[in-house]
Amino acid sequence: MKLRTWKSFFKQGFKNAFGNKTMSVASIVAIAAALCVLGVVMLIVLNLNYLMDDLEAKSEVTVFLDKDVSYSDIKAIESKMEKWDGVREVEFVSKSSALAKWREELDDKAYLLDGYDGDKNPLPHSFIIGIEKPEYTEDIASKAKLLPQVMKVNYSKEVAESIGKVVHSVRLVGAAVVIILAIIAAIIIHNTVRLTVYSRRREINIMKYIGATDWYIRWPFIIEGFTIGITGSLIAIAIITPLYQYVLNKLAGQHLAEGFFVNIFRLLPLGDVIYNILFVFILVGVSVGVIGSGMSIRKHLKV
Amino acid sequence: MIEFRDVEKVYSNGVKALSNASFTIQNGEFVFFVGESGAGKSTIIKLLLKEIEPTSGDIIVGGQSLSDMKRSEIPYYRRGLGVVFQDFRLLSDRNIYDNVAFAMEIVEAPRKEIRRKVPMLLGMVGLSSKAKCYPNELSGGEQQRVALARALVNNPSILIADEPSGNLDPATAEEIMEIIEMANRRGTTVIMATHAKDIVDSMEKRVITLKNGVIVRDEEKGGYFNEA
Numbered sequence: 001m002k003l004r005t006w007k008s009f010f011k012q013g014f015k016n017a018f019g020n021k022t023m024s025v026a027s028i029v030a031i032a033a034a035l036c037v038l039g040v041v042m043l044i045v046l047n048l049n050y051l052m053d054d055l056e057a058k059s060e061v062t063v064f065l066d067k068d069v070s071y072s073d074i075k076a077i078e079s080k081m082e083k084w085d086g087v088r089e090v091e092f093v094s095k096s097s098a099l100a101k102w103r104e105e106l107d108d109k110a111y112l113l114d115g116y117d118g119d120k121n122p123l124p125h126s127f128i129i130g131i132e133k134p135e136y137t138e139d140i141a142s143k144a145k146l147l148p149q150v151m152k153v154n155y156s157k158e159v160a161e162s163i164g165k166v167v168h169s170v171r172l173v174g175a176a177v178v179i180i181l182a183i184i185a186a187i188i189i190h191n192t193v194r195l196t197v198y199s200r201r202r203e204i205n206i207m208k209y210i211g212a213t214d215w216y217i218r219w220p221f222i223i224e225g226f227t228i229g230i231t232g233s234l235i236a237i238a239i240i241t242p243l244y245q246y247v248l249n250k251l252a253g254q255h256l257a258e259g260f261f262v263n264i265f266r267l268l269p270l271g272d273v274i275y276n277i278l279f280v281f282i283l284v285g286v287s288v289g290v291i292g293s294g295m296s297i298r299k300h301l302k303v
Numbered sequence: 304m305i306e307f308r309d310v311e312k313v314y315s316n317g318v319k320a321l322s323n324a325s326f327t328i329q330n331g332e333f334v335f336f337v338g339e340s341g342a343g344k345s346t347i348i349k350l351l352l353k354e355i356e357p358t359s360g361d362i363i364v365g366g367q368s369l370s371d372m373k374r375s376e377i378p379y380y381r382r383g384l385g386v387v388f389q390d391f392r393l394l395s396d397r398n399i400y401d402n403v404a405f406a407m408e409i410v411e412a413p414r415k416e417i418r419r420k421v422p423m424l425l426g427m428v429g430l431s432s433k434a435k436c437y438p439n440e441l442s443g444g445e446q447q448r449v450a451l452a453r454a455l456v457n458n459p460s461i462l463i464a465d466e467p468s469g470n471l472d473p474a475t476a477e478e479i480m481e482i483i484e485m486a487n488r489r490g491t492t493v494i495m496a497t498h499a500k501d502i503v504d505s506m507e508k509r510v511i512t513l514k515n516g517v518i519v520r521d522e523e524k525g526g527y528f529n530e531a
Contacts, residue, residue, distance in 0.1 A: 002411050206392050209352065210453070211382035212409045213375075 005216070013223025016196045017231075023192045024228055030188040031232025031288060032239070034181035035281050039240040041174035042277060048167045050268050052134075059131040061141050061155040064124045069149045074125065077147055081129060084143060086136025091128045098123045124151055134164055182288055185232075189225055189292030197221060197297050204300050214301045221293045229289020233281040240277060245270055304330055305351070305461070305492070310360035312346050312516075320346040321516045324360070328494065330460070333487045335503050336496040337527050338513035344496035346516070348465045351494065352386065353377050365460070382410055385454030385462040385491070389469035391446040393438040399425065399449050400434040406453045424452040428482055444475030451482050455491070462486055464495040468502060476502060500527040 017024050063081075065074065074092065081090050093101075099121050103110040116122060129144070131137050141155045197204070207217055248267055305328040312321040321343045328334050336344045349355045350362055353369050362369040365383070372380060393402050400421055407417045425431050428448035438446055447467060454462060464483060468476030480502055487493045497503060503510055503526060510525030511518055 004414065005408070005411055008408065202392070203394055206394060207409065208378075209381065209386050209392070210406045210409055211378045211380075211384075213378045216378075216409060 001216075006219075009219040010223055012220035014227060016220065016224040017227035023195055027185075027189050027192040027228045028232045028235065031185045031229060031285055032235040034185040035233055035236035035285060036239050037181055038178045038284065039236060039277055039281065041170075041177055042280060043240075043244060043273060045167070045170055045174050046273055046276065047267050048170055052164070052167055059134050059137055059155075061129040061131060061137060061144060061153060063127040063129065063144045063147075063150055064152040064154070065126060066149045066151050067124055069125060073149050077149065078127065080147065081127065081140075081144065084140055086132045086140060088130035088132045091130070093126045093128060095121045095123045095125050098126060178284075182284055186288045186292040186295075189228055189289050190296045192228065193221055193225055193293035194296035196224060197300055201300055208301070217301060218294070218297055221297045222290050225289035225291075225293025226286055227289070229285040229287070229292075230282065232289075233285030236281055236285075237278060241270070241274065244273070304328065304363075304365065305494070306361075306363040307347075307350075308361045308363070310350065310357045310362060312343075312350065312355065313358045319516055321350075321357075324516075324518055326511060326518065326521060328492060330492055331487070331490050333484070333493045333506070333508040334495070335506070335508055335510045335525075336494070336513060337498060337503055337510055339498065341515075342513040343516040344513055345465060347513075348463055348494070348496055351461075351463060352384065353380065382457060383460050385457070385459035385486075387447065387450045387454050387462075387464045387467045389466035391438070391443070391450045391470075393446055393449055393453075395438050398435050398437050399430060399441070402438070402449055403453045403456055406456050410457060412457075420456055421452075424456045425449075427455075427485075428452045429478075442475075443470050444472075444478060447471060447475075447479050448482065451479065451486075455486055459491065461492045461494065464493065464497075466497055467495065468497065468499050473501060480506070498527075503527040 063077075065077070078090055078092060081087060096117075099113065099116065102123070103113050106112060129140060131140060137155050141153050144150060144153045204217055248270060251267060307324050307326050310321060310324045311319075313319050320341075324343070324347070336347055338344055346355070350357055350369075351364070353372065356370065364380075367380075369380075394405065397405065403421045403424055404417050407420065412420075422431065422434070425434055428451055430445060430448055430452070433441065433445065438449070441449065447470075451467075462483065467483070468479055471479065476499060483493055483495065484506070507524045509523050510520070510527070512520035512522075512525075512527075
């Protein structure tokens with residue numbers, strides 16, 4: 001079709017979208033509201049994923065060995081563990097380096113450990129196994145327990161597992177919520193455009209008699225739906241972005257106050273999520289708008 | 304050429320609107336379809352516009368069978384037809400000029416062509432001075448003349464008129480008929496459904512008379528028969 005024809009489609013589409021204010025506003029608000037909820041769900045999922053990745057990088061199992069373990073046993077255990085699935089790295093921590101590390105942690109109270117050096121060191125030799133994914137943790141821990149010369153196995157079972165479960169269910173619930181909201185928004189747009197279509201059914205009828213193709217009639221309505229969809233998306237972005245920034249600032253303040261949490265509870269910076277959100281909002285807003293209006297015109301084209 | 308071959312139309316509510324209708328209309332002919340309300344005139348027009356499908360039989364227009372026509376081809380077929388209705392069917396949110404130009408915009412005629420032809424057609428129907436008026440500012444006769452300008456602006460080979468003078472007084476109806484006859488003299492086939500006895504009798508054209516969905520008369524230079 002000619003550029004001039006497209007121009008007239010856009011003119012007509014915008015006129016419809018902004019002409020019938022009450023209905024259009026209702027649709028735009030519905031889309032913006034649905035997208036805001038979608039945005040919150042997205043931000044939660046993105047941040048949980050981020051947290052998971054962080055934990056994955058940190059997952060480890062500590063294996064303490066018997067006191068009388070020999071050097072050759074240590075080597076044998078190490079080479080065995082290195083072959084297990086999900087093991088990223090195996091680090092040997094000798095009893096003396098464990099003591100040194102403890103001293104370091106005690107800082108100005110390190111004198112408490114004076115006199116425990118050498119043969120008097122009560123600490124065992126140990127391995128720290130780096131794990132690729134939290135799922136492997138339990139398996140590796142139980143295998144390690146069965147090894148000879150192993151005294152004790154420590155790992156952060158609860159945290160890894162529960163976060164894995166939370167992420168999984170948040171994703172599921174999030175997807176369901178998003179799909180339901182998208183359908184509701186599509187129905188609302190469908191109704192708005194149906195009203196415009198209804199008020200213009202005479203005109204559509206006349207156009208059909210003169211010999212207008214279905215697409216010639218359809219485009220202005222699709223553009224109307226598109227306009228409503230994209231306006232809703234932009235409003236949602238304008239709401240979600242400062243909201244997230246606020247939460248970030250709030251948490252940053254808390255981090256400063258309780259320095260301890262800094263590394264555990266760090267949210268993704270706005271710059272890392274804004275493009276994801278922008279992309280998803282516009283995609284959802286536009287497709288909901290276009291599908292909603294496309295559906296409402298179908299019936300009236302059968303002349 | 305337009306040909307109806309044993310066309311029958313039964314509506315979904317069981318009403319038999321047309322039975323065994325067969326006739327041929329040559330290019331450039333002027334044909335009246337007359338009969339009381341419900342005789343089947345509008346059914347023939349709707350069938351010709353491919354707004355409805357015949358229950359049986361075949362309709363051939365310009366060598367093409369309408370029943371073989373794909374849905375996507377209908378708009379292009381209709382562009383070869385000019386249509387006027389009893390209720391004018393103008394777009395109320397556009398002025399007269401734009402109403403006529405609209406028919407050309409739909410077929411994506413060049414802008415230059417639109418600027419040339421629309422004033423020409425408005426001149427032909429005698430409404431050059433009202434190009435900027437809106438349909439509701441015009442009388443019924445004027446509105447129907449706009450509708451005729453719109454129907455003729457794309458040079459259709461067939462002009463279909465469904466009771467074009469139904470809402471007009473006799474003098475105004477005569478003006479409308481003059482325009483339709485002018486189009487016919489230029490070679491446009493005219494098919495007109497009407498129950499305006501005066502017009503049919505004075506024009507001395509071919510008349511096909513319908514009664515209860517059956518063609519009861521088909522006469523060259525016919526007249527309007529109340530009791531067919």
